[in-house]
Each structure stands twice: as C-alpha cells, then as structure tokens.
Amino acid sequence: MRTYTIRGAALLLALAAGAWTSAPAPHITPTVVLTKQADAIRNGIPDATQFFVKTVTVGEDDFRMLSEGGFRPDEEEVKFYYGKGGDGSVRGVVLFPQLNTAQHGPVEVGLALSPDGTIRSVVVTKATVETKPWVQAAVAHGLLDRFVGIRVDGNPQAVLDGESKDTMGEMPYYFAGLIARDVARGLAYYRTLYAE
Amino acid sequence: MNGLYSLRNADFSVRLGAVLFVLVLGYSYMFAFLMVREWAGLTPADVAATYVPAAESDRPEMSMSSTEALDLGSMEAEHHTVDTSLLIQDSHIHIMIYAIVAALQTLLILGLEWRPGWRNLVITAAFGFGALDFSGQWLMRFGIGGFAWLTIASGWGMSLVYLTVLVGTLRAAISGPRPAAS
Numbered sequence: 001m002r003t004y005t006i007r008g009a010a011l012l013l014a015l016a017a018g019a020w021t022s023a024p025a026p027h028i029t030p031t032v033v034l035t036k037q038a039d040a041i042r043n044g045i046p047d048a049t050q051f052f053v054k055t056v057t058v059g060e061d062d063f064r065m066l067s068e069g070g071f072r073p074d075e076e077e078v079k080f081y082y083g084k085g086g087d088g089s090v091r092g093v094v095l096f097p098q099l100n101t102a103q104h105g106p107v108e109v110g111l112a113l114s115p116d117g118t119i120r121s122v123v124v125t126k127a128t129v130e131t132k133p134w135v136q137a138a139v140a141h142g143l144l145d146r147f148v149g150i151r152v153d154g155n156p157q158a159v160l161d162g163e164s165k166d167t168m169g170e171m172p173y174y175f176a177g178l179i180a181r182d183v184a185r186g187l188a189y190y191r192t193l194y195a196e
Numbered sequence: 197m198n199g200l201y202s203l204r205n206a207d208f209s210v211r212l213g214a215v216l217f218v219l220v221l222g223y224s225y226m227f228a229f230l231m232v233r234e235w236a237g238l239t240p241a242d243v244a245a246t247y248v249p250a251a252e253s254d255r256p257e258m259s260m261s262s263t264e265a266l267d268l269g270s271m272e273a274e275h276h277t278v279d280t281s282l283l284i285q286d287s288h289i290h291i292m293i294y295a296i297v298a299a300l301q302t303l304l305i306l307g308l309e310w311r312p313g314w315r316n317l318v319i320t321a322a323f324g325f326g327a328l329d330f331s332g333q334w335l336m337r338f339g340i341g342g343f344a345w346l347t348i349a350s351g352w353g354m355s356l357v358y359l360t361v362l363v364g365t366l367r368a369a370i371s372g373p374r375p376a377a378s
Contacts, residue, residue, distance in 0.1 A: 030235065031276065038271040051266040059259035076255070081266065102281070193259060 029129035031106060037096060040123050041081045044112025045092035048083020055079050056193045071188040074100060080194050090115050093194065096125060097186035099178050104131050107178050111186035117152030122183055137172035138179065147183055152191055156183040199315065203307030203368040211369035214304055218362045221297065225358060232351065235276045240344035245275050247283070247336035247344075283337055287330050294326030294354075301361050308364040318360055325353035 041051065056078050058066070066073055082093045092115060098108040108126035113119060122144045127135045146159035157180045165173040203214060232238070236246040278286065301322045305315055332346030 033273075036273070038268045041271075042268055051268055052263055053266045054261055054263045056259055056261045057256060059256045061257065062259045063255060193261075 029105065029131075032127055032129055032132050033125065034127055034132070034135070035110060035123045035125045037081075037110065037125060040096070040110030040112070040125055041083070041094045043123070044094040044110060044121055045083035047085055048091045049086050050084045051081060052084070053079055053081050054194070058193065062192050066188055066192055069188055071185045073189075074098075078189050078193055080190075092120055093190065095186050095189060095194075097182050097189060098126070099182050099185070101178065104128060107131065107135070107175065107182060109179060109182045109186065111183055111190075113152070113190060117187075117190060119147050119150045119154075119156075119183070119187075122147045122179075124179060131171075131175060134169075134171040134175045135179070137169055138176040141168050141172065141176070143176050143179065147180075150183075150187075152187050154187070156180045156187065199309055200306035202309055202374070203304065203365065204309065204371060205373045206307065214307075214365050215369045217300060218304070218358075218365050221358065222362060225355065229355075236278075238348070240348060242275075243344040243347055244336060244341040245277070247278055247333050247347075248339060248341040249279075249337065278333070278337075280337060283333060287334075291326060291330055294329070295323065298322035298326060301357065304361055304365050308368055310364070318357060321353060322357045322361075325350045325357060329354070 045051075057076060058073050058078060063073060078095065080093050080095050083091050085091050092112055094110055094112045096108055096110055098106050100106045105128040106126055107124065110121075110123045110125045111119065112121045124135050124139065124144070141163075143159065147156055150156055150159075157177075159180055160173075160176055163173060163176065167173070168176060203211060236243050298319075302319050305319055305322075308315070310318070329347055329350035332343045332348075332350060335343035335346070
C-alpha cells in the first residue's frame with residue numbers, strides 16, 4: 001500500500017511538472033530600462049541649460065479627440081519636458097509615450113521635438129526582457145534615424161514603407177511598427193495637449 | 197517512526213537528491229529576494245506603492261496644466277507597478293510553483309521523523325505562506341493598502357519554512373543511518 005502511495009504521488013508530481021512545462025504560456029517579462037528618462041531629456045535637448053516639466057491633466061474634450069484619432073490615453077496625465085537656453089528661449093520638448101501590448105508588455109519611447117514640432121530624435125526608453133532583442137534589432141536596422149525630420153502633423157508609420165518581416169525579421173518588424181505607433185501617439189499628444 | 201519513511205536511513209541517492217534539492221531551492225530563493233527588492237521593495241510603503249492602484253479621479257471637462265522647474269539629476273526612477281493583468285499572470289505562475297515546492301518540501305518533511313504536530317504545522321506553513329503572499333497582493337490590488345504587511349510577512353514565512361526544512365534535511369542526510377538497537 002505504501003509503495004503504491006509513493007508511486008502515485010511521484011506520478012502525480014511528474015504529470016503536474018509536465019503539464020506546467022509544456023503548456024503554452026504567454027508571459028510578460030520584467031520591464032527593462034534601455035535609456036533613463038533623464039538621459040533621454042538631456043540628449044534630446046542638448047542645447048538647453050534649464051529644464052522644466054509641464055504636466056497636463058487630460059480633460060474630457062481632449063480625451064475624446066485623442067480617442068477618436070486612435071490615441072486613447074491610458075494615463076490621466078501626460079508630462080512634457082522642455083528645455084530653455086541661456087537666452088530663455090525654448091530649445092525643444094521631450095515626452096515619453098508608451099504602448100502596452102497584451103502579450104509582450106510595454107514599449108516606451110523618448111520623443112524629442114524641436115520648437116517647431118519637428119522630430120529631433122527618438123530613443124527607446126523601455127522594453128521588456130523578452131522584447132529587448134527585437135527592439136535592438138529594429139534599432140540596428142536604422143529605424144530611429146528615419147523618424148528625424150518628420151513634422152508634427154506627419155505620418156511616422158511611413159518609415160516602414162519598403163520594409164517587411166522578410167527584411168527585418170518577424171518580431172523586429174512587429175516592434176518597429178509598435179515604435180512607429182508610439183511616435184505617432186507622441187505627436188498626437190503634442191498637437192493636442194502641448195501649447196506654447 | 198513518525199512519517200512516511202526515514203530520510204536518515206534512506207539510500208545515499210535519496211539523501212543526495214534531498215540535499216541538492218534544498219540547496220538549489222535556496223539558490224533560487226536568493227534571486228527571489230533580489231527580485232522582490234528590485235521590483236517591489238521591502239517596506240510596506242514600497243510594496244503598497246507596487247500593488248495599490250492609483251485613486252481614480254473624475255476627468256475634468258477641459259485639460260489643465262501646471263509647470264515646474266526640473267532638476268534632471270534628482271529625477272526619480274519610476275516605481276515599478278503591477279496592474280491587474282500582470283497580477284493575474286504572476287498569480288498563475290507563482291502560486292503553482294509555490295504549490296509544487298511545498299509538495300516537494302512535504303516529501304522531505306515526511307522523512308525527517310518529526311513529531312506529528314510539528315510536522316503538520318510545517319507542512320501547513322509551507323503551503324499557507326505561499327497562498328497568503330498572493331492574498332495580500334490581491335487585497336492591495338483591491339485598494340486595501342494596509343495588507344502590504346501580509347505579503348511581506350508571508351515572504352519571510354516561506355524563508356523560515358525553507359530554513360527549517362534545510363536544517364532538518366541536512367541533519368538527517370549527514371548524520372547517516374540510525375545505529376541498530378542493541
């Protein structure tokens with residue numbers, strides 16, 4: 001009886017372990033900071049000597065407008081970090097739009113804009129342990145440089161024209177698309193919420 | 197003999213497996229501690245900040261803004277937070293592994309020849325602290341920040357159970373078979 005009890009327990013344990021290791025488990029891995037926000041601000045507005053943060057609490061009107069444009073804010077507040085030069089003039093603005101994917105977790109970018117709203121630079125500030133190599137592969141393909149010069153009313157998704165999963169790899173191409181959507185979100189926030 | 201078998205009198209391979217299990221489990225617990233310290237924090241305030249959702253406020257009719265000077269050098273890193281989706285995923289993975297670890301610890305406990313009352317207490321603690329850990333996290337998720345202590349205490353409780361099983365296993369494995377009664 002005791003032998004059967006031990007064998008039965010061992011069999012149950014083996015079945016449980018097998019089920020656990022073989023079951024497909026979409027799993028959001030921990031967030032990884034690729035670039036600190038402070039560094040993204042400093043590098044995005046290199047000619048600034050003073051920095052400020054403008055915190056905008058999104059009102060109903062703007063929430064509705066952003067949602068209708070496909071950029072429904074997940075957060076109640078959006079922060080715009082801007083820098084001024086020694087003469088007091090605004091030298092640029094940096095914001096950190098983030099996309100949260102159900103299966104792979106968040107992707108956040110640091111979007112730096114010139115005073116006229118033109119994209120000055122884009123860096124990826126946050127990914128996850130799982131998605132980091134895909135993001136890095138997309139970045140190595142020269143993705144981020146392609147956003148430079150796009151106007152505030154431009155279409156960031158156009159940087160992927162001519163690209164496909166065959167040219168970039170399936171997941172890097174997918175994440176390049178997410179990064180482009182992140183940039184588009186940032187531009188929408190700038191147009192709608194930031195007024196100087 | 198109290199229990200299912202005697203680890204002390206078991207074959208060397210059984211004792212070897214038991215010792216290696218508790219040592220590697222301890223190795224994994226070190227990283228569990230580092231992960232908790234890194235992502236959630238060790239104080240009730242930090243743990244509550246991780247799990248308690250921000251208070252919802254009514255959205256104003258028009259957007260409002262405020263501006264303040266910023267010192268980049270003192271810009272704080274964002275605190276990691278766990279939303280409901282991530283907590284569901286964490287619960288699914290961790291409670292299952294807690295149960296498997298507790299079951300394996302129970303197999304060891306059954307061979308340590310402890311008194312029944314003590315044996316059953318440790319077995320219950322092995323399963324119970326894991327369940328309480330996530331109960332605390334869910335209570336915080338429901339907005340009851342005061343239960344950060346439950347999650348913290350449960351973590352330390354699991355460590356205590358581990359140390360108890362570790363000491364008992366090492367003693368039984370190393371001391372060797374009990375001499376035959378003369």
